Amino acid sequence: MSETSTAVTASAPAARGYRSKKTSARKVLQAVIVYPLLLLATCLTLGPFLWLLSTALKNGDNVYAYPPQFIPNPITFQNFIDVFNIMPLWHYIGNTVYMTVMGVGLNLLLCTMTAYPLARLRFPGRNIIFFAMVSTMILPNAAGMIVNFLTIKWLGLYNSMFGVVLPSAISIFNVFLLRQAFITVPKDMEHSGRIDGAGEFRIFAQIMVPMIRPAIATVVIFDFMAFWNSMIWPMIILDDRASYPLASALSSLNSTLAYNFPYIAAGVIISVIPIITIFLIMQKQFINGMVGAVKG
């Protein structure tokens, strides 16, 4: 590890001249071993998607060519155009956006509202409520899907996007994350608001929520990912295939359209573009958020 070796060098300034030569040689050697490993792992993690992308850019004759064509020749975007004609892709994208926006919005509202009192307010039963929530985290959700389906049906929300989103409109995980963030806000912020005569709700909405922006960003990212990628629950709740989100549509098309794989490949590529774009833009928050969520 480079950190260790440089640190050792720094701590022994007398021997610096001698050691730095040794260190740089070691660094070169290390790079020669480490970079190929890093590149190999990159091929493994990105490979399947690149192979899919290559397939999506091929014309029909080259898709099943053997040996496989890694870089399509000629490159065609026809599959991406055709896939919009073959399936109501815009419709699916619209459904996915609708579901994601509703899911993320509801989570933000409900999770901050639930986390805030648990973190900052005094009321009887606070600990009981909190521990009841903690206890559900160890429960496996194997049976949850069946009962939730029956509940959604009973509520008359079957075949509606609201029924898809409602069971995950609040997540205990998010509540924890936000509660942790609310706890760290200094008391003075709240006091100054009180002195200025702000009501409880205004303190919550205009002082406390803006203070925990990083935690909120984390929740938005996580939920965006979860809702954008959700497949099975929408398939259960939505009877009508036209109202499927992308992931569910792709899953069902995968079995019905198997004869024309390049279309599915194009559809999959289209479905991952938004989430990868958001990831690339927000990767710092993404990674920090995830790491923070696990450690905190």
Place this chain on the structure above:
Amino acid sequence: MVFSNKLLRREAAFAYMMLIPGIVLLLVFTFYPVIRGLPLAFTDYSVIDTTHWVGWKNFKRAFSDPTFGLALKHSLLYVVVVPVLQIISILMAILVNNKLRFVSFFRIAYFVPVVTSMVAAAIAWKWVYEEQGILNYFLMKLHIISEPVVFMVETKLALVGVMIVTVWKGMGYYMMIYLAGLQSIPSEMQEAARIDGANRWRVIWHITIPLLMPFVLLCSLMSVMGAIQVFDEVFVMHGQLGDPAYSTITTSVYSYKVAFADFEFGYAATIGLLVSFIIMAISILMFRYTRKGGLTYYE
């Protein structure tokens, strides 16, 4: 005093008001399923017909149902992904913990499978596994196999194929957790060991890994639970019957089929309950075992 009491009461009233919507939803969709799942498992609830209390019948059926037996076997077998996944993730984390040029590019590249949907991942891999796919091509080029293998259809390979997808999709996630773990280890400890003459591998083996243990436990527990409940990858690649010939069916997939294709909700709830018990037993055992191991938690 009276004044502050009044203030407190107002604070409590506001707190309850804020909590109500969230708690109602949690009660309905998180707590209620746990409570309702239990009696449901003792009925023949099917939406279509009238419901009867059938006692232990569903449980007896489960124990003599060969498909459930297969599904359970596959779900338990699936736990072999856990050590593989954790070891690869730790190695990757050690690799990207180096201070090297472009290291953040690699971190991002390894995280891409995590953010994409399992559907997309499963379809991409299905294509890799094709008879004319790149896996066969490389394996033949390397002379590991002499003729193409149809990974998706070969009963002995199909489940392994799905396991590879699970590992591939999960390794970036655990890598990040381990990376956070590695970075939380104070570097003085490693420096001290190196000054004492320990080589790189000894430092990793005797200092880094033990200090990483709490993370390993957390990640292992998470991935054991995930492995037993594996659903999406099997469902997308092999359908609700776990093709070919049930060779990839797992308990979650089977309970989906029983509930949403056969409409036997009572029996599906029984399966769910049995799986819940297994998962809880395993997690309790894991906690027990790790505590017995006398591991000191690093904080």
